[in-house]
Amino acid sequence: MDDYYQSTNNDSDFATDTIDDQVLSDKPRILLMGLQRSGKSSIQRVVFGKMPPNDTLYLESTTKIQKEDITRSFIDFQIWDFPGQVDFFDELAYDPQDIFGTVGALIFVIDAQDDYNDALHRLFTTVTSAYAVNPSITFEVLIHKVDGLSDDYKIDTQRDVQQRMGDALADAQMEYIHLTYYLTSIYDNSIYEAFSKIIQKLIRELPTLENLLNVLCSNSGIDKAYLFDTLTKIYIATDSSPVDMQSYELCSDMIDVCIDVECIYGPNDLSLAQTPDHIGGDALDGQQTPISLDNHENQLHPDSDSLERRLIDHQNQEQNTHSSDSEASSLIKLDNGDVLYMREVNRLLVLICLLRQDNFEKHGLIDYNFQCFKEAVTEVFEFSRKRNTQQ
Ligand SMILES: Nc1nc2c(ncn2[C@@H]2O[C@H](COP(=O)(O)OP(=O)(O)OP(=O)(O)O)[C@@H](O)[C@H]2O)c(=O)[nH]1
Numbered sequence: 122m123d124d125y126y127q128s129t130n131n132d133s134d135f136a137t138d139t140i141d142d143q144v145l146s147d148k149p150r151i152l153l154m155g156l157q158r159s160g161k162s163s164i165q166r167v168v169f170g171k172m173p174p175n176d177t178l179y180l181e182s183t184t185k186i187q188k189e190d191i192t193r194s195f196i197d198f199q200i201w202d203f204p205g206q207v208d209f210f211d212e213l214a215y216d217p218q219d220i221f222g223t224v225g226a227l228i229f230v231i232d233a234q235d236d237y238n239d240a241l242h243r244l245f246t247t248v249t250s251a252y253a254v255n256p257s258i259t260f261e262v263l264i265h266k267v268d269g270l271s272d273d274y275k276i277d278t279q280r281d282v283q284q285r286m287g288d289a290l291a292d293a294q295m296e297y298i299h300l301t302y303y304l305t306s307i308y309d310n311s312i313y314e315a316f317s318k319i320i321q322k323l324i325r326e327l328p329t330l331e332n333l334l335n336v337l338c339s340n341s342g343i344d345k346a347y348l349f350d351t352l353t354k355i356y357i358a359t360d361s362s363p364v365d366m367q368s369y370e371l372c373s374d375m376i377d378v379c380i381d382v383e384c385i386y387g388p389n390d391l392s393l394a395q396t397p398d399h400i401g402g403d404a405l406d407g408q409q410t411p412i413s414l415d416n417h418e419n420q421l422h423p424d425s426d427s428l429e430r431r432l433i434d435h436q437n438q439e440q441n442t443h444s445s446d447s448e449a450s451s452l453i454k455l456d457n458g459d460v461l462y463m464r465e466v467n468r469l470l471v472l473i474c475l476l477r478q479d480n481f482e483k484h485g486l487i488d489y490n491f492q493c494f495k496e497a498v499t500e501v502f503e504f505s506r507k508r509n510t511q512q
Pocket residue numbers: 155156157158159160161162163164176177178179180181182183184203204205206265266267268269305306307308
């Protein structure tokens with residue numbers, strides 16, 4: 122996919138806009154398919170529309186293909202939500218070429234809390250038919266609604282689904298069709314984690330971004346770095362050290378914290394320092410106290426050499442250095458001593474890093490390296506944009 126980023130901002134107040142076919146751009150597509158009530162619309166609403174998961178209980182059944190153009194996001198694509206009750210391969214009214222011609226990923230959702238025999242049958246016909254039309258589609262299977270299941274049952278279900286699909290494809294001599302499986306739920310971060318991996322497959326610049334993140338981490342003493350799409354909280358790249366759910370959740374929670382602060386104080390006051398020892402390593406929600414940079418002296422009394430003092434000095438320097446642009450940044454100290462460091466790369470992307478307190482002492486170096494990283498990322502996308510225009 123060539124166009125998986127968006128270089129312009131759309132100032133619409135809505136994250137996603139349902140739009141008519143006539144005005145749909147030529148963007149690559151992501152299809153959400155699966156049986157009725159498997160959770161397709163809920164996934165779309167929660168991930169791309171910021172709907173609280175509990176509100177999906179009131180969603181009505183989809184009756185026709187819902188096409189949405191994702192705006193104000195780095196992930197520049199259309200997402201098509203299919204009604205579960207229609208089998209598009211039985212209906213002569215639908216031309217498979219129209220549907221699958223320019224698809225990037227086909228995501229098939231299976232309800233793991235229900236009997237999934239029919240779903241497997243539909244999955245088989247869907248992938249084999251779609252592959253016949255467009256072999257470059259990546260097929261992704263979400264074994265969904267696993268929030269109600271025990272860990273053992275989840276693993277057994279995934280193994281069973283994988284085994285049966287593998288057998289069915291082997292019987293049809295179509296083993297070359299590759300499916301990737303994810304255990305997901307809208308009630309935790311698993312759905313974002315799955316979408317991160319799905320979207321990453323569609324980003325042509327991924328290896329370059331990963332290399333840049335590796336260089337940034339190794340030269341700055343950073344333990345883990347994620348490049349997030351700010352709107353969706355999907356991470357589009359990370360360094361090559363293993364992803365652990367806890368660090369991912371902390372980083373993605375940090376985006377929520379910053380957005381909440383931005384909503385309360387306005388975009389120009391986004392930078393915040395964190396009171397010491399207020400944040401547990403695994404519990405951010407509700408415990409953070411944003412501190413205005415103007416009156417921090419009255420609120421914090423750190424001794425002069427403490428990390429808190431350095432965080433505040435750092436924030437002040439940042440504010441002075443970047444007073445002319447509105448680049449957001451934030452620092453949060455966790456009670457285990459680690460530091461979460463967030464910097465906005467552009468209006469659509471944000472870098473979030475996790476590093477140890479000792480390594481944060483070299484924050485001048487980290488800031489400098491971040492600026493180099495930011496310039497490199499901008500150049501990469503500028504290069505891709507030019508290449509796409511030429512093509
Ligand atoms: N427990 C649980 N329920 C979920 C999850 N995702 C969706 N649901 C529920 O599943 C029900 C059906 O969700 P929808 O999103 O309407 O399903 P759909 O696949 O779009 O259905 P159609 O539009 O009929 O094709 C809703 O009540 C959701 O709240 C999940 O991760 N866990």
